[in-house]
Amino acid sequence: MSKFQLKWGILATGGIAETFARDLYPNPECRGVKDVEHTVVAAASSSSVDRAQKFLKEVRAPESAKAYGSYEELVKDPNVDIIYIATPHSHHYQNAMLCLSAGKNVLCEKAFTTNAPQLEALIKKAKEKNVFLMEAVWTRYFPLSIYVRDIITSGKIGKVSRTFADLSMIMLPENTFDDSHRMVNPDLAGGALLDLGIYALTWIFQTLYTTQKDPKAPTVVSAMRKYKLGTDEQTSMLLTFPATDARGEAHGIATTGMRTGADPDGKGTAGAPIRVQGEEGEIQIFHPAFRPTRTKLVLKDGTVEEKEWTQPGPGKESGWKNGFGGDWQPEGEGQGMFWEADECAHALKEGRKEGQYESLQESLVIMQVMDEVRKQNGLKYPEKIETLEYPVQI
Numbered sequence: 001m002s003k004f005q006l007k008w009g010i011l012a013t014g015g016i017a018e019t020f021a022r023d024l025y026p027n028p029e030c031r032g033v034k035d036v037e038h039t040v041v042a043a044a045s046s047s048s049v050d051r052a053q054k055f056l057k058e059v060r061a062p063e064s065a066k067a068y069g070s071y072e073e074l075v076k077d078p079n080v081d082i083i084y085i086a087t088p089h090s091h092h093y094q095n096a097m098l099c100l101s102a103g104k105n106v107l108c109e110k111a112f113t114t115n116a117p118q119l120e121a122l123i124k125k126a127k128e129k130n131v132f133l134m135e136a137v138w139t140r141y142f143p144l145s146i147y148v149r150d151i152i153t154s155g156k157i158g159k160v161s162r163t164f165a166d167l168s169m170i171m172l173p174e175n176t177f178d179d180s181h182r183m184v185n186p187d188l189a190g191g192a193l194l195d196l197g198i199y200a201l202t203w204i205f206q207t208l209y210t211t212q213k214d215p216k217a218p219t220v221v222s223a224m225r226k227y228k229l230g231t232d233e234q235t236s237m238l239l240t241f242p243a244t245d246a247r248g249e250a251h252g253i254a255t256t257g258m259r260t261g262a263d264p265d266g267k268g269t270a271g272a273p274i275r276v277q278g279e280e281g282e283i284q285i286f287h288p289a290f291r292p293t294r295t296k297l298v299l300k301d302g303t304v305e306e307k308e309w310t311q312p313g314p315g316k317e318s319g320w321k322n323g324f325g326g327d328w329q330p331e332g333e334g335q336g337m338f339w340e341a342d343e344c345a346h347a348l349k350e351g352r353k354e355g356q357y358e359s360l361q362e363s364l365v366i367m368q369v370m371d372e373v374r375k376q377n378g379l380k381y382p383e384k385i386e387t388l389e390y391p392v393q394i
């Protein structure tokens, strides 16, 4: 059987672009995926063509891959099937509009956009151009996430009425980030909420929304502590999901921050920061919320089932490694970003225009929740990155 080959163009050459493109290198068969394969055919850097060239070498792209010194050139490349956008959130709207307008399929990093109206405009453009569009919330596509959602829909822990989810990391902003860094800089839509909080919300949503037959948008109340630059350094949210049956509404408690840790000693000693609770028991997911590798099912009847979810890869002595921010996985073990890439390939192969584990509607509801949390706490970004205007030079 011939395989469906997906030809990737990488837009931006920063930290996560490198991790993602590296994860496209191992043969998908090493994770049991036999019908699709990935090739990086081009990369573009807004800094220089040399930077793009260096990037292609670092991620082991084929010699034939093209390097571009602007994003505008990349979207014109007829050999590119899909573009992965890996700029700061502030730039996603402008970059995605550029790609979609050129008729390219798009996988866009989280947070999808700066605000919900921008995402609505992208969805409209994708429909108009009849192309695929998906938010790169990679965790949703992990086998671990599929297992957790199956536990819920099978009824094993009974009706789920509450989920706690925290993604907090002790990285004191004043010691860790320069004021221009995308984690804290308002011009780059910085702050804990859009960068880390979205993963806490991912766990709230994939356990209380994605798993429902007829999901309904939640209401939210929230509190936020600001950093000196006006972006948030700690945000807490209480979401109420309307009842979908006679047994009542569900609560999601999502927290995020840069001054406390979901896993302070890095060994899981503090317990699971994600707990999905039902009438028959609970399923726990261990830190980090974006790349968990351990779950624990605890049932009322005394059943305890612990599982490890190591990311597959070409294995030891393969001479291949991946990781993020200097934090390398063991040799031969993947980062896990390839699952979302496989989903893109499967969607395009089947003619789908969105991802199967997070619809565009769900991404939009999450953006609306984040908009509301920002509104409740007076966090507004500069107009040039909140605007619906396109094109705007930022």
Ligand SMILES: NC(=O)c1ccc[n+]([C@@H]2O[C@H](COP(=O)([O-])OP(=O)(O)OC[C@H]3O[C@@H](n4cnc5c(N)ncnc54)[C@H](OP(=O)(O)O)[C@@H]3O)[C@@H](O)[C@H]2O)c1
Binding pocket: 011, 012, 013, 014, 015, 016, 017, 044, 045, 046, 047, 048, 051, 086, 087, 088, 089, 091, 109, 110, 111, 136, 138, 182, 188, 194, 195, 290, 324, 394
């Ligand atoms: N899925 C995950 O686990 C994960 C992890 C980290 C980050 N992310 C997401 O990925 C995105 C990028 O994060 P990152 O950590 O890769 O950031 P980064 O290392 O700062 O890279 C961002 C890249 O965007 C390009 N860029 C264009 N205009 C820019 C501007 N005005 N300021 C800064 N960079 C600009 C640059 O590439 P060129 O110079 O080549 O154009 C830069 O290298 C964010 O939306 C973030 O939320 C996701």
